[in-house]
Amino acid sequence: MLRHVSRHPTSWQRVVGLQSLLSTTAAGRWPALSHRVQDIPHQSHTKQQLEPCQVKMRVTPLLVLTLSGMSALPADLFREYHYVDIPKTWADAQRYCRDVYVDLATVQSPAEHKRLMGIVQPSGKQAWIGLSDNLISWKWTHGNVKFNNSADYSNWKPGQPDNKDSNESCVVMQHDGLWRDENCLTDRPSVCFDGTKSKHILVDTFMTWNESKTMCRSVYTDLARVRSFDENEKIHPLLSRNAWIGLYRRKWAQWSDQTPRRFRNWDVGQPDNSGGTMRSCAAVHTSTGKWWDSACEEKLEFICQTLLPPRSRFQLRVQSEADLSQPAVQQQLLEQLRAELGARGLTDPRLRWVQTDGRTFHPETGRKAGPGN
């Protein structure tokens, strides 16, 4: 088995493995092998038997080469889960996972959920996974700009935002100019911004936050973005009751490893922020597999992840007449494989043969060597 990891300047990892299975002798030319390597489909953790290469070679002996190639972009990484039965707060669990493994577990698909449940004992306990909902990832609709909590102007009412019932991710301005987060489905008037006249307009029709955004964008420019005390002072005298402005956040938006959330598996009624905390963290119920949110300070067992490059395995059969036990022939084969892997986008693959039983190639059993096999 040959393995090499070539590190890209970023976190890319490209790994190539080669495993030779069969041997006897082979010729020094490998045109069809090259062709086959290029034809290899890219699959994760599968073993593929390819049809024998119909190599037009001069002599008969048959060899089979199994190529186990791994090539990975970050998005392709295979998550391996590790259960840790030491109760910790979510933040301490995250620290532990980052120290000992890679991060808290991310679950992005039903397949990953199934794999995660495969390493969990159904104890009825809850175990932290890497999902959390914090109250700092706000954005303005106008310009789709991120809200910088430490630098940007804000005018939160004391105690807000509080994400009540884990269900508040849109912002209203009160008539006194203070801001609060509310359930986006509540019907409220809206404060739109008209960019052509550079003024704010109160629309007194009651709408959900999304309806308000659509209306403001179609009739004016967007929901109001409030960037300064002066702007806030201009707007709130327009109001007689709470009205939507353009500040919002995506709930449970990303995992601890920064992956945007695509998959969810909440239990009925969850998440509910029942702890009433500013931040909620997600745990998987070890018996049902459903997710619950809990106060992040609660101490639970947890699940970490490591990342592996996806693996593909292929089998090639080549007829040839050269003696594969000859180092020069093996070297020539490697060179050709290296060129083909390079053509498949594997940068700087470094390959070498690894011997078992003192040999690199091993005869295939039950197959008669000969032309056309």
Ligand SMILES: [Ca+2]
């Ligand atoms: Ca609130």
Ligand SMILES: [Ca+2]
């Ligand atoms: Ca809960």
